[in-house]
Amino acid sequence: MDAIILQVLNGLDKGSAYALIALGLTLIFGTLGVVNFAHGALFMLGAFCAVTLNAILRLSTETIDPSRTDFLGNPLKVKTPYVENWFGPEIGGAMIEWSVPLAIVFAIPVMVAVGIATERGLIKYFYKRPHADQILVTFGLAIVLQEIIKYFFGANPIPTPAPDAFIGSFDFGALVGMEAGTIIYPYWRLVYFAFAAIVIGAVFAFLQYTTFGMVVRAGMADRETVGLLGINIDKRFTIMFAIAACVAGLAGVMYAPINSPNYHMGMDFLVLSFVVVVVGGMGSLPGAVAAGFLLGILESFASMSQVVNLLPGINQIIIYLVAIIILLTRPRGLLGRKGVMEG
Amino acid sequence: MGILEVKGVNKRFGGLKALNDVNLDIQEGSVHAIIGPNGAGKSTLLNCFVGRLEPDTGSVMFDGQSLLGIQPYRINQIGVSRVFQTPEIFADLKLLENVMIPAFARRDGSFKVNGWKSVGEEREIRDEAMTMLAELGMEAKADHVAGQLSRGDKRRLELAMCLVQKPKLLLLDEPTAGMARADTNNTIDLLKQIAKRGITMVVIEHDMHVVFSLADRISVLAQGTVIVEDVPGNIKGNPKVQEAYLGGAHL
Amino acid sequence: MLGLNNKDLMLFAIVIAITLLAPVILNPFPVESDLAQFNAGYPDLMQRFVIFGIFAIGFNILFGLTGYLSFGHAAFLGVGSYAGVWMMKLLTMNVVPAIIVSVIFAGLFSLLVGFISLRRSGIYFSILTLAFAQMSFSLAYSVLTPITNGETGLQLSLNDPRILGVSQTADGSIPMTNFFGIAMRDGFELSMGGWLFTFNAGYYLCAAVMLIAFYVSIRIFRSPFGVMLKAVKSNQQRMLYTGLNSRPYTLAAFVISGMYAGLAGGLMVAMDPLAGAERMQWTASGEVVLMTILGGTGTLIGPVLGSGLIKYLENIFSKINDNILHQWFSFLPDGLEDFVVAIVYPFIGKGWHLTLGIVFMLVVIFLPGGIVEGGQRIGRLFRRKPPEDRNNTTTAAAPSAAE
Numbered sequence: 001m002d003a004i005i006l007q008v009l010n011g012l013d014k015g016s017a018y019a020l021i022a023l024g025l026t027l028i029f030g031t032l033g034v035v036n037f038a039h040g041a042l043f044m045l046g047a048f049c050a051v052t053l054n055a056i057l058r059l060s061t062e063t064i065d066p067s068r069t070d071f072l073g074n075p076l077k078v079k080t081p082y083v084e085n086w087f088g089p090e091i092g093g094a095m096i097e098w099s100v101p102l103a104i105v106f107a108i109p110v111m112v113a114v115g116i117a118t119e120r121g122l123i124k125y126f127y128k129r130p131h132a133d134q135i136l137v138t139f140g141l142a143i144v145l146q147e148i149i150k151y152f153f154g155a156n157p158i159p160t161p162a163p164d165a166f167i168g169s170f171d172f173g174a175l176v177g178m179e180a181g182t183i184i185y186p187y188w189r190l191v192y193f194a195f196a197a198i199v200i201g202a203v204f205a206f207l208q209y210t211t212f213g214m215v216v217r218a219g220m221a222d223r224e225t226v227g228l229l230g231i232n233i234d235k236r237f238t239i240m241f242a243i244a245a246c247v248a249g250l251a252g253v254m255y256a257p258i259n260s261p262n263y264h265m266g267m268d269f270l271v272l273s274f275v276v277v278v279v280g281g282m283g284s285l286p287g288a289v290a291a292g293f294l295l296g297i298l299e300s301f302a303s304m305s306q307v308v309n310l311l312p313g314i315n316q317i318i319i320y321l322v323a324i325i326i327l328l329t330r331p332r333g334l335l336g337r338k339g340v341m342e343g
Numbered sequence: 344m345g346i347l348e349v350k351g352v353n354k355r356f357g358g359l360k361a362l363n364d365v366n367l368d369i370q371e372g373s374v375h376a377i378i379g380p381n382g383a384g385k386s387t388l389l390n391c392f393v394g395r396l397e398p399d400t401g402s403v404m405f406d407g408q409s410l411l412g413i414q415p416y417r418i419n420q421i422g423v424s425r426v427f428q429t430p431e432i433f434a435d436l437k438l439l440e441n442v443m444i445p446a447f448a449r450r451d452g453s454f455k456v457n458g459w460k461s462v463g464e465e466r467e468i469r470d471e472a473m474t475m476l477a478e479l480g481m482e483a484k485a486d487h488v489a490g491q492l493s494r495g496d497k498r499r500l501e502l503a504m505c506l507v508q509k510p511k512l513l514l515l516d517e518p519t520a521g522m523a524r525a526d527t528n529n530t531i532d533l534l535k536q537i538a539k540r541g542i543t544m545v546v547i548e549h550d551m552h553v554v555f556s557l558a559d560r561i562s563v564l565a566q567g568t569v570i571v572e573d574v575p576g577n578i579k580g581n582p583k584v585q586e587a588y589l590g591g592a593h594l
Numbered sequence: 595m596l597g598l599n600n601k602d603l604m605l606f607a608i609v610i611a612i613t614l615l616a617p618v619i620l621n622p623f624p625v626e627s628d629l630a631q632f633n634a635g636y637p638d639l640m641q642r643f644v645i646f647g648i649f650a651i652g653f654n655i656l657f658g659l660t661g662y663l664s665f666g667h668a669a670f671l672g673v674g675s676y677a678g679v680w681m682m683k684l685l686t687m688n689v690v691p692a693i694i695v696s697v698i699f700a701g702l703f704s705l706l707v708g709f710i711s712l713r714r715s716g717i718y719f720s721i722l723t724l725a726f727a728q729m730s731f732s733l734a735y736s737v738l739t740p741i742t743n744g745e746t747g748l749q750l751s752l753n754d755p756r757i758l759g760v761s762q763t764a765d766g767s768i769p770m771t772n773f774f775g776i777a778m779r780d781g782f783e784l785s786m787g788g789w790l791f792t793f794n795a796g797y798y799l800c801a802a803v804m805l806i807a808f809y810v811s812i813r814i815f816r817s818p819f820g821v822m823l824k825a826v827k828s829n830q831q832r833m834l835y836t837g838l839n840s841r842p843y844t845l846a847a848f849v850i851s852g853m854y855a856g857l858a859g860g861l862m863v864a865m866d867p868l869a870g871a872e873r874m875q876w877t878a879s880g881e882v883v884l885m886t887i888l889g890g891t892g893t894l895i896g897p898v899l900g901s902g903l904i905k906y907l908e909n910i911f912s913k914i915n916d917n918i919l920h921q922w923f924s925f926l927p928d929g930l931e932d933f934v935v936a937i938v939y940p941f942i943g944k945g946w947h948l949t950l951g952i953v954f955m956l957v958v959i960f961l962p963g964g965i966v967e968g969g970q971r972i973g974r975l976f977r978r979k980p981p982e983d984r985n986n987t988t989t990a991a992a993p994s995a996a997e
Contacts (some may be wrong), residue, residue, distance in 0.1 A: 140954040312737045316737075444822065455819075457817060458813065465818060
């Protein structure tokens with residue numbers, strides 16, 4: 001029992017990331033009809049928003065502290081981050097420590113700007129081109145974004161720690177009244193899951209309860225009719241793309257402490273997210289979220305030693321295997337509509 | 344016994360009964376028109392002949408062979424060709440290639456890797472295709488890309504693609520829809536010539552002028568049922584037909 | 595001649611000439627000159643040009659003709675590589691059996707993958723191939739380690755059985771790959787004035803294979819089978835009602851292109867007997883997509899040009915560092931020099947991927963027919979001919995209906 005709970009918990013953080021990226025992919029696909037191969041790159045940009053903010057906050061002045069000396073006997077140079085100078089060591093230090101959550105505030109405008117620029121500058125010219133062209137041009141965009149990041153940040157992963165308060169693990173088992181020490185779970189992963197749940201909830205609420213969201217949902221169900229009603233879709237498309245970019249970016253920001261960001265993390269996640277979208281059902285938002293968590297958890301179950309002993313290598317391929325089986329037996333995915341994108 | 348025998352065909356879409364016990368017996372070498380108001384089930388019926396739809400019950404026999412449950416390409420291989428309402432052609436390819444493809448399909452069957460000879464070396468097929476294009480007055484455009492043709496020319500090309508296969512049965516779905524009067528008349532003449540070669544034709548058409556100048560027999564379909572089947576002369580005055588067209592029939 | 599029409603024969607003749615003279619053509623700069631670093635006429639790189647040319651030619655038979663965009667073709671190249679190395683380990687260092695077995699294994703594997711993936715079309719097909727390739731990649735790293743030697747990669751060792759050869763040479767080293775006795779790294783150097791040209795046996799083997807592969811692809815393109823594949827891309831619905839079963843056609847194209855990939859993989863290990871899983875990663879599949887599209891999808895010569903361009907950028911362009919840039923722009927006033935170098939630097943040298951990405955996007959947006967279409971447009975500009983002659987190149991570049 002505890003082993004099962006542990007695996008479910010382990011699957012949650014990856015599943016959350018899959019779900020968030022797949023949600024954005026589906027939003028873009030469902031509303032704009034565009035297959036966005038650059039979505040993983042947006043996730044990666046988000047993660048580097050966290051890295052950037054962290055670096056900015058750590059910008060320091062160097063002062064000489066005459067009262068102390070280094071091991072050679074010279075006066076010690078002390079680096080003080082500007083933020084500590086400006087806001088005092090307490091608040092400044094806290095800002096640095098909490099840079100990842102703070103990066104959410106930083107990432108939203110950045111990702112919205114990136115999203116709008118991408119949609120207005122590139123994607124909108126591809127609404128009427130074949131899907132293969134969309135895949136190709138966004139694939140090119142992904143390479144470009146990736147290389148820009150590589151130019152500024154280098155090729156190595158950059159560790160970006162979570163706030164001290166969330167470093168370490170807690171005893172989940174004891175919390176729910178089981179034997180202590182059986183289920184140890186890192187705090188930050190729980191935070192990530194909660195965060196993902198909030199973002200997903202917010203997106204759904206937005207689509208459910210606003211007029212804007214209503215139009216978008218109508219558009220996803222039947223694009224032509226909504227166009228015929230004379231509703232200005234162009235502007236909504238831009239906004240939807242920005243929202244999707246934002247969701248991917250936020251997923252990336254919060255993922256930074258779990259896996260140190262590197263420039264190609266986006267590509268790694270992209271492939272899996274597409275698989276998730278296909279399994280969930282192209283164009284189905286609940287499908288994307290459900291499949292994201294499902295595959296995340298499935299992946300973690302497949303990595304249990306008992307399973308791996310039985311079927312070696314299954315943990316490496318389980319997601320692809322599931323995707324292939326689903327595509328062949330139920331082409332529309334778990335919750336998809338019939339006929340979407342079948343050629 | 345006719346070349347195409349349709350017996351007791353029923354087709355439901357959810358709660359809607361699209362075809363209700365349809366029976367047809369189409370004689371070899373005849374031109375048989377199927378007319379009826381919008382939504383009468385004409386296209387549904389045609390789709391049941393080419394393997395696009397499967398009737399819920401009933402049988403469709405062509406030349407003594409059932410057409411049900413087999414793939415569209417097999418139905419074509421036994422001699423049934425179809426012209427679509429909106430022309431289905433290979434828009435990226437040249438006219439000549441468009442007509443050679445069905446000719447290859449007839450000679451080589453549904454699949455053959457003929458990958459070493461060049462298309463130019465296939466003299467017979469090429470000549471056949473050129474002749475067919477010439478018959479339809481399009482030989483001058485043989486090297487043009489099909490997608491650039493006018494709508495009327497696309498229809499003629501599609502017809503050429505079907506005829507080059509020398510089908511036993513040709514199904515036409517509104518062959519003159521959206522055409523100007525002059526074009527329509529040309530098409531009627533063309534179809535008359537084809538009929539003379541002894542190719543059996545089933546035509547779905549809205550335009551009564553077309554129907555009455557072409558058809559040997561006419562079936563009138565209303566609400567999924569054949570209400571009358573007769574020679575053209577007897578159709579015009581038939582009260583049932585008038586009722587169906589003037590809207591008295593729908594409940 | 596050769597069953598080709600005059601235009602194709604001309605093209606083929608030019609390709610033969612360039613391929614055979616490549617060691618000279620690619621080394622236009624004297625050894626001592628500053629520009630010698632742009633010489634690409636060294637065996638290692640020339641081999642890569644033609645090997646990736648084969649890979650892209652094969653990919654183009656699938657994507658260019660049928661419009662099915664596979665994101666998993668590197669898997670077939672990888673399978674071919676592994677099969678080739680195993681052949682050398684077990685049988686002989688002669689590259690011929692290795693290459694043949696590479697093609698066969700890649701063909702069988704692509705038959706399996708194609709049979710399953712082609713049940714779907716459009717983006718689903720792309721994702722299925724992607725999934726298969728990633729699966730092969732992961733398996734090669736994990737469970738299949740006994741066959742693939744995991745992260746280290748599969749290589750020859752001193753105690754390989756090698757039935758028709760020796761495990762090790764007299765001096766105790768691993769024998770070299772050869773073509774009926776001609777070692778692949780054999781060759782001779784020709785020094786003329788300040789120039790140095792290297793003629794390498796391995797390159798000429800690859801070149802010969804590439805020319806055959808190119809010839810076969812011309813024949814396929816011009817054949818009734820090729821027309822059928824174009825028909826798949828153009829209108830599958832019409833095909834179906836014309837008595838043609840499109841699936842075996844697409845599967846045949848898929849397997850042929852998989853065999854081309856296997857051939858490329860086999861040649862790779864024939865030149866350098868080492869096979870690693872990273873060759874199967876989906877980014878490697880993406881590379882062949884880039885090559886084909888940059889060069890010109892659906893054209894005969896496009897894929898070869900595209901692969902040449904990318905491999906040149908990867909190996910030569912990428913070596914330009916900021917010192918060289920400073921030399922180039924040293925004629926500018928100091929401040930301006932630094933500024934220009936700072937602007938240019940991110941795009942060249944190690945940043946060549948960025949340039950590649952940008953160029954690729956521009957091509958997809960403005961020049962769907964790639965380099966070939968670009969060349970044609972320029973040619974037309976000079977000939978002042980109205981752009982009415984839509985030959986098959988531009989046709990193939992038209993939006994596909996195979997989504």
